Amino acid sequence: MELDRIEKLVDKYFEGTTTVAEEKALRTYFSQHEVAPHLAAYQPMFRFFSEAKKETSEKDIRIHPRRKRSYTWLSVAATVAIALGLWFSNKPSAKDEEALLAYHETMQALYMVGENLNKGADKMEYLNEFEQTRNKILPVNQK
Amino acid sequence: MKQAEFLQTVMPFKDKLFRLAKRLLVSTEEAEDATQEVLLKLWTNKGKMEGYRSVEAFAVTATKNYCLDRLRSKQAGNLKLVHSNYTDENTSLQREVEARDSVSLMQKIMDHLPEQQKIILQLRDVEQYEFEEISEMLDMNPTAVRVALSRARKTVREELIKKHNYGVG
Numbered sequence A: 001m002e003l004d005r006i007e008k009l010v011d012k013y014f015e016g017t018t019t020v021a022e023e024k025a026l027r028t029y030f031s032q033h034e035v036a037p038h039l040a041a042y043q044p045m046f047r048f049f050s051e052a053k054k055e056t057s058e059k060d061i062r063i064h065p066r067r068k069r070s071y072t073w074l075s076v077a078a079t080v081a082i083a084l085g086l087w088f089s090n091k092p093s094a095k096d097e098e099a100l101l102a103y104h105e106t107m108q109a110l111y112m113v114g115e116n117l118n119k120g121a122d123k124m125e126y127l128n129e130f131e132q133t134r135n136k137i138l139p140v141n142q143k
Numbered sequence B: 001m002k003q004a005e006f007l008q009t010v011m012p013f014k015d016k017l018f019r020l021a022k023r024l025l026v027s028t029e030e031a032e033d034a035t036q037e038v039l040l041k042l043w044t045n046k047g048k049m050e051g052y053r054s055v056e057a058f059a060v061t062a063t064k065n066y067c068l069d070r071l072r073s074k075q076a077g078n079l080k081l082v083h084s085n086y087t088d089e090n091t092s093l094q095r096e097v098e099a100r101d102s103v104s105l106m107q108k109i110m111d112h113l114p115e116q117q118k119i120i121l122q123l124r125d126v127e128q129y130e131f132e133e134i135s136e137m138l139d140m141n142p143t144a145v146r147v148a149l150s151r152a153r154k155t156v157r158e159e160l161i162k163k164h165n166y167g168v169g
Helices: A003-015 A020-031 A037-052 A066-090 A094-137 B003-025 B028-044 B055-076 B081-088 B092-100 B102-111 B115-126 B131-138 B142-168
Strands: none
Touching (some): A003 A037, A003 B142, A037 B102, A037 B115, A037 B142, B003 B028, B003 B115, B028 B055, B102 B115, B115 B142
């Protein structure tokens, strides 16, 4: 492209009257290695614009709102917490089991006492026998 | 509109939104968040989308507004980290090295432009939108766009000539 035309385009460019196509021609001109010395000062400008358009975002588009997701997790966590709470409160605790054991031990002890008492009571039968015999021999005034 | 259809509509201009956001917010991470936020808003309002003349123009407007809001709240919260960082870096040696790198030189010049000129320069000279499209996106009349664009280009030119003469002489 003739330098003449480029100079005219540069002037138009700074007045803001170039078209998109003309600006493209300018970027092409300034992207080459050899640029007229009196225009060299403008080179960074056009090179920068070409470079700047190459930058892209690395991140993928995520269109699920973050807030909504955290609420679901919160409700799941709450449900689990409540379920665990209920389960533990229904299951007998260690204290309850100890009490049950103590109860059985006590019952066993009481049975033992009871059995021995019964043995004692059997022996009492002889006493009854003795009284009957005595009544036969020595009749006491009875009602 | 199905999700796949939405992604297909949005894909061609997604990077344009990202680049505009980055031009304004400087940080890549923040620009990605902004793009994400705008697309999400677009998806949740997809019912209204058919009503817009151009989804792309609407998305650009939304990105611009989102970024300007972010900048305002940052300023309010006294969080202008990005800009202060970068003046600190300006040691004389670094400046010399970077002056040779036209991209970072231009980056600096553009960072110092007023927001509106930054946006217009980005939309026209990087993304190559027509004046009519830009005036729709920014809700300005085409003449005002042209004037602001010319002003922005001339400011860049002045800075470049300053740097260029400094480098040569």
